[in-house]
Each structure stands twice: as C-alpha cells, then as structure tokens.
Amino acid sequence: MSTPEPLHLNRRRFVGSAAITIAAAQLGVFSCAPKSSSERGPTMAQTMTGTTAIRPFPRLSVPETELVDLRRRVNATRWPTRELVADDTQGVQLATMQALARYWGTDYDWRKCEAKLNALPQFVTEIDGQAIHFIYVRSKNENALPLIITHGWPGSYIEQTKVIDLLVNPTAHGGDATDAFDVVIPSIPGYGYSPEPTTLGWDPVRIAKAWVVLMERLGYKQFVAQGGDWGAAVTQQLALLAPAQVMGIHSNMPGTVPANVLAAATSGGSAPAGL
Secondary structure (H helix, E strand, O other), rough: OOOOOOOOOOOOHHHHHHHOOOOOOOOOOOOOOOOOOOOOOOOOOOOOHHOOOOOOOOOOOOHHHHHHHHHHHOOOOOOOOOOOOOOOOOOOOOOHHHHHHHHHHHHHOOHHHHHHOOOEEEEEEEEOOOEEEEEEEOOOOOOEEEEEEEHHHHHHHHHHHHHHHHOOOHHHHHHOHHEEEEEEEEOOOOOOOOOOOOOOOOOHHHHHHHHHHHEEEEEOOOOOEEEOHHHHHHHHHHHHOOOOEEEEEOOOOOOOOOOOHHHHHOOOOOOOOOO
C-alpha cells in the first residue's frame, strides 16, 4: 500500500492539480527555475512615468471629526420593533444588531485598524482611466510565485490582510520556503480605496482585464489568482481572458450557469421552463 501524501502539498502541485485550476496546456509554467528581478516585479526604487506610474498610497489618517460623527450616528439609530420569533426566520435578531451597534459605536478602535493598514506597502496606479489601490508584498524568496487575490462583495481588501504573512513568509509559520508567494491584493473599483468609477461597465470582465495590466505593470509575465464571491467571478474571467499569463486559479465560490439560463438572463428574456 502506498503512503498517502501529506496534506501540506507543495503550493505549485496544489495549484497544478486543483480541479478548479484553469491553465494554458501548452505552457510549462510550474518550473522552479530562479526568476530574474524583472520577472518577480519591480523593487521600491523602480518607477514609471505618466498614467502608468505606480505611486505609494498616502498613509491613512481619517479625521477624528469623521469618526466622532460616525459613532454619533450609529448610537442614534432608531430601532424597529423586536421580532416575534426566537430564531432568524424574520431576519437578524434585534438584540444581535443592537449589540453590534454598541460595539461599533462605543468600543471599536479604528485607529488600531488604521495602524495595521499603514504598516502594509500600499500603492495606487491608473488603469483604463480608473485609479486602482492595491497592497503589494514581495517575498524574500526569489522563486516566490506571484499571486493576485480579489476580495468579494460587500467586503474589501482588509479581509485578505490576515493571510499575507502566511503566504509571503511561510517558513515563519512552519511552512516550506518553496511555498512562498509574492502577494498583490487590489481593491475593486468602488471598494476600499479604489474610488467609485466615473464610467459604466466595470463588470468582472473589465476588472479582470485591469488586473492583467496591473500584474504586467508590476513586471510579472505569469501569475496565479485567487478570489471569492465577486472576486471569484473576476478570477474566473482572468483565467478565460489571459490563459497565457494565468497559470492557475483558486476559487472559494466556483459555479457554472447552464447555457439556456445564461442566455435568458443576459437577454432579459423569460426564465427557461422548469427552472
């Protein structure tokens, strides 16, 4: 009987074997050969000019007056009547919402969160007329695999910050150096510190095209991608739009839509019979 493989599979083998991974079949992309610095992305000293410039994002410093006003408005919430049941069949329990509001309006410390975010290397660049904010953390491992992570709705890039050091510095967490990633975490337009678009059409396809440009701008010819919720839709489009660049994807919300359902949904027609 063969010995089962350990659960902590090498990251390249995991990406290559995952059922939800889409890769260009003709590319020998899972090589462990060392990369040049240009393939690993620019250093802090490297710059660009014009609209392609990658600029440091300003340190976060929300005015205290805005925080005071927010707490005041949260604490002044006018609550509805209590639900008639002891479960959540009528929605979130009023007591749960009130406890959350008390924490948000009294105990939550935005400055602590702000300090954590300011400790991360954040940047902004313009792509397709849109300012794109992103975190970019390079591993010290020269063979690190470039990874772009896309958040979901109604979340933000903050949700992914807890995994950065695990991915960038795996040896500090009991992992292997060969499991290291260079991590790019952009904010979808209209989320976090990517301002809301001034034009229509920022659907998953357009966002995915922007992410390809972003990774190229950082110097990466090939990379892998991860996403969940709305980020899963963007990540799937990345694989479809750029198979030569996208070595593989991981989605925590994979899904397919039957062709007849998709056609009806996109054309505004009636739902297929039996749906």
